[in-house]
Amino acid sequence: MAKNNVIGKTEQRWDAIAKVKGQAKFTADFPINHKLHAKILRSTIAHGYVTAYDITEAEQMPGVVKIFLPEDLPQNKFGTAGHPWSMVPAKRDIEDRTLLTRHVRVYGDDIACVVAKTELEAIRALEKIKVTYEKYPVYLTPKAAMADNARRIHEERDNVIADTSVGYGDVAKELKAADYVIKEHFHTPMQQHVHMENQVAVAWQSEDQRWTCISSTQIPYICRRIIGQAVGIPWSQIRVQKPFIGGGFGNKQEVIIEPLVVALSMACGGRPVEMNLTREESIAYTRTRHAIDYDLAVGVNKDGSITAIDCNVYSNQGGYASHGHAIGGKGGTFINALYKTESLRYAAKTIYTNVATAGAMRGYGIPQVMFALESIMDDAAEKIGMDPIDFRIQNRRPEGFLNTLSHVQQFNFKIDKCLEKGREAFHWDEKLQDSLKYKTGSKRRGVGVAGFSYGSGTYPFGLETAGARLTLMPDASFKLMLGATEIGQGADTAFSQMAADTIGVGYDKIIRDAMSDTDIDPFDTGSYASRQTYITGFAVQEAAEKMKQKILKRASEMYDIRPEYMDIVDGNIVYSHNDQKIADLADFAMSSFYDMEHGRAIVAESSVNIHNNSYASGCTLAQVEVDIETGQIELLSVMNVHDSGKIINPILAEGQVDGGMAMGIAYGLSEGVRYNEAGKPLNNNLMDYKIPTTMDLPDLDHTFVESEDPLGPYGNKSLGENPLCSPAAAIRNAVKNATGVAINSNPLASQHVFEQLKQAHVI
Amino acid sequence: MNQTIEFTLNGETMHYSVDVRQSLLELLRDELALTGTKEGCGVGECGACTVIVDGETVDSCIYLAVWADGKTLTTVEGLAAEDGSLSDVQTAYVQDGAVQCGFCIPGMVLSSTQFLEDNPTPTRPEIKRALSGNMCRCTGYQKIVDAVADVAEKRQENADIAPVKFTRHA
Ligand code: FES
Numbered sequence: 061m062a063k064n065n066v067i068g069k070t071e072q073r074w075d076a077i078a079k080v081k082g083q084a085k086f087t088a089d090f091p092i093n094h095k096l097h098a099k100i101l102r103s104t105i106a107h108g109y110v111t112a113y114d115i116t117e118a119e120q121m122p123g124v125v126k127i128f129l130p131e132d133l134p135q136n137k138f139g140t141a142g143h144p145w146s147m148v149p150a151k152r153d154i155e156d157r158t159l160l161t162r163h164v165r166v167y168g169d170d171i172a173c174v175v176a177k178t179e180l181e182a183i184r185a186l187e188k189i190k191v192t193y194e195k196y197p198v199y200l201t202p203k204a205a206m207a208d209n210a211r212r213i214h215e216e217r218d219n220v221i222a223d224t225s226v227g228y229g230d231v232a233k234e235l236k237a238a239d240y241v242i243k244e245h246f247h248t249p250m251q252q253h254v255h256m257e258n259q260v261a262v263a264w265q266s267e268d269q270r271w272t273c274i275s276s277t278q279i280p281y282i283c284r285r286i287i288g289q290a291v292g293i294p295w296s297q298i299r300v301q302k303p304f305i306g307g308g309f310g311n312k313q314e315v316i317i318e319p320l321v322v323a324l325s326m327a328c329g330g331r332p333v334e335m336n337l338t339r340e341e342s343i344a345y346t347r348t349r350h351a352i353d354y355d356l357a358v359g360v361n362k363d364g365s366i367t368a369i370d371c372n373v374y375s376n377q378g379g380y381a382s383h384g385h386a387i388g389g390k391g392g393t394f395i396n397a398l399y400k401t402e403s404l405r406y407a408a409k410t411i412y413t414n415v416a417t418a419g420a421m422r423g424y425g426i427p428q429v430m431f432a433l434e435s436i437m438d439d440a441a442e443k444i445g446m447d448p449i450d451f452r453i454q455n456r457r458p459e460g461f462l463n464t465l466s467h468v469q470q471f472n473f474k475i476d477k478c479l480e481k482g483r484e485a486f487h488w489d490e491k492l493q494d495s496l497k498y499k500t501g502s503k504r505r506g507v508g509v510a511g512f513s514y515g516s517g518t519y520p521f522g523l524e525t526a527g528a529r530l531t532l533m534p535d536a537s538f539k540l541m542l543g544a545t546e547i548g549q550g551a552d553t554a555f556s557q558m559a560a561d562t563i564g565v566g567y568d569k570i571i572r573d574a575m576s577d578t579d580i581d582p583f584d585t586g587s588y589a590s591r592q593t594y595i596t597g598f599a600v601q602e603a604a605e606k607m608k609q610k611i612l613k614r615a616s617e618m619y620d621i622r623p624e625y626m627d628i629v630d631g632n633i634v635y636s637h638n639d640q641k642i643a644d645l646a647d648f649a650m651s652s653f654y655d656m657e658h659g660r661a662i663v664a665e666s667s668v669n670i671h672n673n674s675y676a677s678g679c680t681l682a683q684v685e686v687d688i689e690t691g692q693i694e695l696l697s698v699m700n701v702h703d704s705g706k707i708i709n710p711i712l713a714e715g716q717v718d719g720g721m722a723m724g725i726a727y728g729l730s731e732g733v734r735y736n737e738a739g740k741p742l743n744n745n746l747m748d749y750k751i752p753t754t755m756d757l758p759d760l761d762h763t764f765v766e767s768e769d770p771l772g773p774y775g776n777k778s779l780g781e782n783p784l785c786s787p788a789a790a791i792r793n794a795v796k797n798a799t800g801v802a803i804n805s806n807p808l809a810s811q812h813v814f815e816q817l818k819q820a821h822v823i
Numbered sequence: 824m825n826q827t828i829e830f831t832l833n834g835e836t837m838h839y840s841v842d843v844r845q846s847l848l849e850l851l852r853d854e855l856a857l858t859g860t861k862e863g864c865g866v867g868e869c870g871a872c873t874v875i876v877d878g879e880t881v882d883s884c885i886y887l888a889v890w891a892d893g894k895t896l897t898t899v900e901g902l903a904a905e906d907g908s909l910s911d912v913q914t915a916y917v918q919d920g921a922v923q924c925g926f927c928i929p930g931m932v933l934s935s936t937q938f939l940e941d942n943p944t945p946t947r948p949e950i951k952r953a954l955s956g957n958m959c960r961c962t963g964y965q966k967i968v969d970a971v972a973d974v975a976e977k978r979q980e981n982a983d984i985a986p987v988k989f990t991r992h993a
């Protein structure tokens with residue numbers, strides 16, 4: 061728990077100055093001599109086989125160093141999902157790809173590669189490669205890929221790569237027993253991460269004859285492992301370095317280009333090879349959020365109680381397994397976290413298709429399931445004439461609920477407090493009243509609410525381990541080394557605050573590093589699952605406590621005072637009973653290095669394995685104005701309320717909420733990769749793929765229901781992914797409140813809304 | 824084909840022989856090693872490559888290097904004072920929590936700087952419009968717009984925003 065008032069305070073993030081000055085180095089900013097450039101030849105069909113390549117002309121192009129066909133590089137199968145390696149073979153991610161392939165499963169598949177002296181020369185050569193294809197039928201949807209006569213996209217397994225069912229109670233019986241049954245179908249779009257820095261990596265043979273790869277990755281240690289597996293060399297022979305990274309949002313929790321870049325450097329005599337994806341490649345040929353279809357049925361009684369939640373889930377995986385069923389399969393747990401029900405059935409299938417491979421994206425399946433769940437719950441409340449906030453509060457899980465689908469006990473779970481606080485702070489009742497004045501005419505107003513729940517890390521499904529190292533410096537600063545990755549979210553600043561608080565010094569005494577390095581930093585699986593401040597927080601806490609004990613033990617030798625009589629407060633060693641100063645920590649630190657008798661430098665390390673999880677929650681409230689003549693939606697106001705335990709750094713937490721809300725709002729209103737019938741992406745650029753600009757967002761409002769989580773290392777729970785879980789459903793519910801039309805597929809772009817309003821005879 | 828151009832870059836006069844096909848972004852990053860200017864799309868969509876040319880912001884990825892001939896350029900590296908202290912716009916970005924991953928930030932800071940020159944008393948909608956060519960995926964723009972509004976307000980009050988120095992071990 062926080063002791064020294066560093067936790068909970070707004071501290072300026074340590075890297076902000078370098079970033080406003082243009083000093084901060086990202087992967088493409090390192091001066092590397094004699095660098096070669098690699099470009100991927102991408103298939104121009106979505107499903108088929110390359111029967112022949114003609115590279116004669118391409119090879120003659122200026123600047124070309126070498127052209128690689130699939131057979132020219134290692135053929136080891138590997139998976140790209142950024143999960144820790146599993147010791148249990150059955151639990152490993154599906155390994156279904158090779159570095160390059162003749163077997164095309166997605167449009168833009170990696171069918172060959174050119175290495176040239178400049179990027180332009182590589183592109184020019186690509187254009188001269190001639191490819192002959194044998195074409196197969198293209199399956200864009202789970203339904204098409206599941207059809208009886210559908211061809212297998214990967215010979216070795218069925219297109220349905222996973223099929224699971226979890227739950228309890230007798231859903232069929234409970235649905236029958238309910239006063240009302242609401243049945244609906246929902247569809248969610250393929251959102252793309254659009255981190256402002258595209259994927260980029262550079263690799264070369266280092267002086268020690270090993271391989272160094274600088275990459276814009278969220279997961280340096282996992283990246284090291286996957287490079288080793290794909291290229292077929294021991295993991296120790298690879299060193300991954302991660303400098304500043306220009307956003308990831310899950311797409312860089314995938315190891316997409318690094319193995320290829322290392323393999324190419326190997327094939328080019330160890331020369332540095334860089335690959336820099338274009339925006340068009342990054343949007344269409346990396347990963348997306350899974351598009352998921354839900355068939356949902358809810359049984360509800362007139363008194364507001366829920367008898368059954370029945371859910372059939374079809375998760376569109378795209379051409380390769382990547383994170384696979386971990387995403388579509390996860391929703392049941394978080395439905396169960398939110399609502400009391402007599403029975404629950406959550407049956408999920410994940411299905412290969414020929415659209416872009418879906419993978420991890422901020423929210424990891426929860427924005428999808430919350431869109432469906434929070435829409436149908438709103439409709440259930442409406443059906444029985446209950447206020448949607450009251451309905452949610454009435455059906456909340458009680459404090460301490462044991463979620464049998466994950467075996468996590470939900471302590472300190474405050475969804476009800478979020479909804480209550482949101483009602484107040486958003487002025488829900490007033491806005492509801494205001495909306496009543498706009499139910500006729502061309503501009504209709506309405507309000508909507510939606511909740512969510514979210515885990516802190518992956519336990520009990522995944523390994524949760526992290527490490528930290530603190531080194532005392534001669535002026536009583538501390539170097540903090542971590543394998544956890546700062547990716548823009550501010551984790552490094554939060555960790556520094558944690559270390560400072562536990563040791564008993566100011567935040568400015570903790571020094572972090574821009575570079576994460578698998579040769580140097582303690583092992584940590586990286587940045588995903590909103591795990592870092594929670595899981596790595598335990599590691600920082602343990603290292604800081606050890607550091608403090610080591611200092612006090614040495615001080616005891618030096619000052620001849622029993623260690624238990626001493627403490628460190630505000631950078632001084634003091635008597636713990638009255639804070640009387642014994643020594644300045646800086647004087648002590650100098651002696652810890654150079655005192656003839658006592659000098660030996662002090663280092664403290666930790667490595668933790670965490671077996672707990674704290675579920676967080678929250679909600680979004682929104683007011684919209686729908687122009688029924690055009691289908692245009694204006695978001696008049698929007699607020700997120702978060703139950704994330706103790707807020708470590710308010711200004712950074714607000715920033716996480718702002719950014720997540722913006723992504724969640726756009727998930728509801730504008731984003732999604734589109735395809736033609738042949739599986740060709742149609743909008744893989746920033747003009748046609750609509751991420752919000754300043755003009756597309758209202759002011760983003762938010763508040764926290766703060767508490768000390770009993771399990772979190774500093775009373776904290778997850779926050780990074782949470783803010784984008786509920787805006788889309790809140791907007792959908794607000795549009796329904798405004799127009800009377802429930803639109804169950806995202807995004808609510810104007811044409812789609814217009815068509816739906818027309819179909820419902822509103823216009 | 825190469826052409827020799829002369830321009831002022833962050834206060835320094837430069838003569839440089841450039842390939843006529845080269846973009847200003849390539850000149851800055853690849854030849855002059857000024858890597859503060861970022862590339863997010865290369866085709867004029869995202870604004871990460873924004874620089875100031877003769878008092879106007881341009882996307883340097885779609886601005887030919889030869890066009891810089893005779894012009895005065897400012898990149899993000901040219902904003903801080905000679906002693907390294909930050910401009911008021913940079914300072915506000917830092918203090919208001921407007922910086923996350925930082926990839927859009929050089930472009931944002933330059934757009935903000937030029938905009939406040941052109942419009943010292945902006946409204947919030949005007950700030951939003953002015954920054955609409957700079958995409959950011961991290962911040963939802965909330966604190967970025969706040970920072971620009973802050974600078975405008977403080978300049979009007981004639982109050983200095985205390986320049987941020989590196990505070991560590993002060
Ligand atoms: S890189 Fe120039 S506008 Fe995107």
Ligand code: FES
Pocket residue numbers: 256306307548921922923924925926927928958959960961962
């Ligand atoms: S701070 Fe990351 S893109 Fe703007």
